[in-house]
Amino acid sequence: MLPVDPTNKLSFNRRIMEGDLVVVYERYDSMKPVKVTENGVLQNRFGVFKHSDWIGKAFGSKVFSNKGGFVYLLAPTPELWTLVLSHRTQILYIADISFVVMYLEIVPGCVVLESGTGSGSLTTSLARAVAPNGHVFTFDFHEQRAASAREDFERTGLSSLVTVGVRDIQGEGFPDEFLGQADSVFLDLPQPWLAIPSASKVLQQDGVLCSFSPCIEQVQRSCETLKSHFTDIRTFEVLLHAYEVREGNLESWQDSDGGLHKSNKKRQRSGNGLESSKPKTIMARRNGETRGHTGYLTFARLKCTM
Amino acid sequence: MSAQNSEESLSRSQNRRITWDGCSVLLDINDGDRVLFARLTAGSKIKIGNNSCSLQPLIGCPFGSSFQVEVGGDGPFLARVIPSTEGNNLVEKMDSQIMEESRDNRAIVDNNTAQTLTGEDIDDMRRKGVTGDEIVEALIANSATFEKKTAFSQEKYRIKKQKKYAPRVLLRRPFARSICEAYFKKHAEKIGFLRVDTLSVMLSLANVTAHSDVLVVDMLDGIVTGAVAERLGGTGYVCNTYCGITPYPINIVRMFNFSDQTCKRILHASLAELRPTPSGTSASIDEVEDACNANRQQNTEALSPSSAIDLVSMEESYSGNMETATIVAASPKSSKSIKAGEKAPLEAIKSWKENGFSSLIIAAPDLDVWGIAKELVPLLSYSAPFVIYHQYLQPLASCMHNLQIEKMAIGLQLSEPWLREYQVLPSRTHPHMQMSSSGGYLLSGTRITGSDQPQPN
Numbered sequence: 001m002l003p004v005d006p007t008n009k010l011s012f013n014r015r016i017m018e019g020d021l022v023v024v025y026e027r028y029d030s031m032k033p034v035k036v037t038e039n040g041v042l043q044n045r046f047g048v049f050k051h052s053d054w055i056g057k058a059f060g061s062k063v064f065s066n067k068g069g070f071v072y073l074l075a076p077t078p079e080l081w082t083l084v085l086s087h088r089t090q091i092l093y094i095a096d097i098s099f100v101v102m103y104l105e106i107v108p109g110c111v112v113l114e115s116g117t118g119s120g121s122l123t124t125s126l127a128r129a130v131a132p133n134g135h136v137f138t139f140d141f142h143e144q145r146a147a148s149a150r151e152d153f154e155r156t157g158l159s160s161l162v163t164v165g166v167r168d169i170q171g172e173g174f175p176d177e178f179l180g181q182a183d184s185v186f187l188d189l190p191q192p193w194l195a196i197p198s199a200s201k202v203l204q205q206d207g208v209l210c211s212f213s214p215c216i217e218q219v220q221r222s223c224e225t226l227k228s229h230f231t232d233i234r235t236f237e238v239l240l241h242a243y244e245v246r247e248g249n250l251e252s253w254q255d256s257d258g259g260l261h262k263s264n265k266k267r268q269r270s271g272n273g274l275e276s277s278k279p280k281t282i283m284a285r286r287n288g289e290t291r292g293h294t295g296y297l298t299f300a301r302l303k304c305t306m
Numbered sequence: 307m308s309a310q311n312s313e314e315s316l317s318r319s320q321n322r323r324i325t326w327d328g329c330s331v332l333l334d335i336n337d338g339d340r341v342l343f344a345r346l347t348a349g350s351k352i353k354i355g356n357n358s359c360s361l362q363p364l365i366g367c368p369f370g371s372s373f374q375v376e377v378g379g380d381g382p383f384l385a386r387v388i389p390s391t392e393g394n395n396l397v398e399k400m401d402s403q404i405m406e407e408s409r410d411n412r413a414i415v416d417n418n419t420a421q422t423l424t425g426e427d428i429d430d431m432r433r434k435g436v437t438g439d440e441i442v443e444a445l446i447a448n449s450a451t452f453e454k455k456t457a458f459s460q461e462k463y464r465i466k467k468q469k470k471y472a473p474r475v476l477l478r479r480p481f482a483r484s485i486c487e488a489y490f491k492k493h494a495e496k497i498g499f500l501r502v503d504t505l506s507v508m509l510s511l512a513n514v515t516a517h518s519d520v521l522v523v524d525m526l527d528g529i530v531t532g533a534v535a536e537r538l539g540g541t542g543y544v545c546n547t548y549c550g551i552t553p554y555p556i557n558i559v560r561m562f563n564f565s566d567q568t569c570k571r572i573l574h575a576s577l578a579e580l581r582p583t584p585s586g587t588s589a590s591i592d593e594v595e596d597a598c599n600a601n602r603q604q605n606t607e608a609l610s611p612s613s614a615i616d617l618v619s620m621e622e623s624y625s626g627n628m629e630t631a632t633i634v635a636a637s638p639k640s641s642k643s644i645k646a647g648e649k650a651p652l653e654a655i656k657s658w659k660e661n662g663f664s665s666l667i668i669a670a671p672d673l674d675v676w677g678i679a680k681e682l683v684p685l686l687s688y689s690a691p692f693v694i695y696h697q698y699l700q701p702l703a704s705c706m707h708n709l710q711i712e713k714m715a716i717g718l719q720l721s722e723p724w725l726r727e728y729q730v731l732p733s734r735t736h737p738h739m740q741m742s743s744s745g746g747y748l749l750s751g752t753r754i755t756g757s758d759q760p761q762p763n
Binding site: 002003004006009010011012013014025028058059060061062072073074075077078079094095097098099101102103105107108109125128129131132133204205206216219220223224231233234235236237238239240241242243244245247282283284286296298301302303304305306 | 323368369370371372388389479481482483502503505506507509510511513515516517518536537538539540541542660661662664687688689690691699700703704706707716717718719720721722723724725726727728730731732735737747752753754755
C-alpha cells in the first residue's frame with residue numbers, strides 16, 4: 001500500500017501483478033479489496049471478471065466482465081482501505097484520522113503507541129505517517145481481533161511498520177519497555193482514564209496524547225485525570241460534510257408560464273432544440289443524510305519537567 | 307524497538323525535542339494571545355509589554371517549557387517556570403467549590419471603585435523589584451469584590467491579571483499543526499483561510515507519505531509545501547509548479563526546522579518543464595531550459611528569503627489591540643544550510659515524466675481551478691489521488707463537473723471540513739462560544755487511465 005520499497009511504487013509503468021492487492025471500484029460507495037491470483041475470478045452484479053485479464057494492466061484501468069460490465073482497479077491507499085476493510089469494531093473515518101495524525105504531530109521516524117487496535121483503520125494511517133523509519137505499536141486485548149489485524153497489515157504490506165500486541169492496556173498499562181519512548185499515544189478505550197497514568201509514563205516530554213471517546217461523560221472524566229501530568233488539554237469534534245453536484249437547467253421566470261406543468265414545457269423545449277443554448281448552472285448542496293457525530297477527540301501534551 | 311536503532315540519527319535530526327542555537331521556534335505568549343515565530347540566537351530579542359528580553363535563555367531548553375518575565379539587576383529577563391507534576395491542589399479545590407457554587411453576581415456593582423491599588427502604586431512596586439506574581443496577589447488582596455465573585459470568575463480575574471503583570475512565554479515546536487493554527491488565528495488571509503483540519507484532510511487525501519513525489523500548486527506562501535515536506539521526512543519530492551517564469555514564494559517553509567535532507571526535497575518546476583515532451587521534437591526541452599536559465603536570476607530573487615530578517619514575525623503588519631510588541635531582529639547571519647525550494651534538476655523532471663507524480667495538491671485561491679486541474683491531473687500516475695483546496699464552493703463544483711464530463715477521474719468527492727472545540731470543565735462543559743464557520747472546501751478524486759474501450763476477446 002505504501003511505497004515502503006520505492007522501486008515498487010505507483011508509476012505509469014507499474015503493472016498489476018499476481019499477488020497485488022487491488023481495490024475494485026464499482027461506484028464511489030461500492031468498493032472491494034481483492035488479491036490478484038492467476039486463476040482468480042471476481043463475480044458481482046456486472047458479471048464475471050477474470051483476474052488473468054487484469055495482470056499486466058496499469059492501476060487505474062477500467063476492466064470488463066464477460067457481460068461487458070466494467071469496474072476500475074485502483075491501487076490501495078489508507079483512505080480506500082478505510083472504506084473497504086472488514087469492520088470488526090466501530091472504526092475511525094478520514095476526518096478524525098487526519099486530524100489525529102496532524103494533532104499528534106506524527107512525522108516520519110516517530111514511535112506511536114495505540115490502543116485498541118480495533119479494525120486497524122487508524123493504524124494504517126499512523127503507519128503511513130511514521131514511514132519509512134518510525135514504528136506503530138498497537139495493542140488490543142482481544143486475541144482474535146489482534147490476529148485479524150496482523151493479517152490485514154500483512155495483506156496491505158505494512159507489517160514492517162506496525163507491531164500488534166495482545167494486551168489489556170486499561171488493566172495493565174503499556175509495557176515497561178516503552179518508558180519515555182513514545183512520541184505520541186492514541187487511546188480508543190471505553191475507560192481511557194484508566195490508561196492515562198501509563199500513557200504519561202511512556203510518552204516523551206512534550207509528547208502528545210489523544211483520546212477518542214463517543215460520549216461526553218468519558219471526556220469529562222479523562223480531562224480530570226489528564227490534569228495532573230498534562231497541559232494544553234483541548235477537546236474537539238470534527239466532521240466532513242459531503243456535497244452533491246449537479247448541472248441544473250433553471251428556466252427564467254419571465255419565460256415560464258405560471259402553473260403550467262414543468263415537464264410539459266421541458267418536452268416542448270427539447271423538441272425544438274432550444275435547450276442546449278440555455279446557460280446551465282452547476283449547483284451544489286450538502287448530502288441529505290450524514291454522519292453527525294463520531295466521537296470527541298481530546299488532546300493533551302505531557303508537561304515538561306526536565 | 308528495532309525500528310529505532312537502524313536509522314536513529316535520521317529520526318533524531320528530524321524530531322529534536324531540545325532547542326538549539328539557530329533553531330526556529332514558535333513563541334506562544336499568554337496562552338495564545340500572541341503567537342510569533344522567532345529564530346533563537348544569542349542576539350535575538352523579543353518585546354513583551356515594555357520589556358525587551360533576550361531569547362538566549364531559551365536555547366537548549368526542551369520544547370514545551372514555559373518562561374516568565376522576571377526583573378533582575380540587568381533588567382528584565384526570561385526565567386524558566388517548572389510546573390508541578392502532581393495534582394494542582396488549587397485547581398482541584400476550586401473545582402470542588404464550583405460544583406456547589408452558590409455565589410452569583412447580585413452583589414457586584416460596576417462602578418470602578420473595587421480596586422484600591424492605583425497605577426502609581428503598581429509602578430512603585432515594580433520599581434522596588436516586586437515580582438509579577440506578587441503584584442497579582444496584591445491586586446487580589448486589594449480588590450473589594452474578589453471574595454464576592456464566583457470561584458470561576460475569581461480564576462478568570464487571576465488569569466487576566468497574571469497575563470498583564472506576569473506574562474508567560476511557551477516554547478513550541480514549529481510543526482505544520484502549530485504553524486497553520488498560528489496563521490489561521492492572526493493572519494488567515496495569508497494562508498488562504500486554510501484551517502488546520504482542512505490541511506490535515508488534504509494530506510490524507512493526497513496520500514502523502516515517505517518516498518512519494520507530490521506535485522503542488524502552493525499559492526499559500528508555502529504552508530502546503532511545508533506540510534507535505536514534513537510528511538516526506540527527507541525522502542521523495544515535493545515539486546511546486548507554476549505557470550510562467552516566477553515560482554510562488556514559500557516563506558513559511560523557513561519556519562519549519564527542516565534538515566538539509568528535507569530541504570533538498572523541496573523543489574520547483576514550471577508547467578512548461580513538466581509538460582510531456584512532444585515526441586520527435588527534442589529541441590523543445592532545450593528551449594525551455596534556455597528560457598529558464600535566462601530567468602534564473604529573476605527566480606532566485608523572487609525565491610530567496612529576505613535574508614536580512616533572521617526573525618520571522620507575524621506581527622510586522624499587525625498593529626492592533628495587543629500591547630505593542632515588536633521583534634528586534636538579530637544581526638543577519640549567513641546561513642550555511644541548504645535552501646529549500648531550488649529548481650528541480652533535469653533528472654528529477656525526467657523521472658516525473660516517465661513515472662508520473664504520486665499525488666497532486668492544488669491550493670490556488672485566485673485562479674480558475676479547472677484550468678489548473680486539466681493541465682496537472684494528466685501528470686499524475688494512473689490511480690494516483692489528487693485534492694484541490696478552495697475557500698469558495700463554486701469553483702470546485704464547476705471543476706468537479708468538468709472532471710466528470712472529461713472522464714479524467716473517479717471517486718470525485720466535494721467536501722467541507724467542520725471543526726468544533728469544547729470547553730470541558732466539571733459541570734461547565736459546552737462547545738466554545740465562538741467557532742470558525744468556514745475552513746474551506748476540498749475536491750478530491752483519483753486519476754484513471756484514458757483507455758475506455760472493452761478489449762476484444
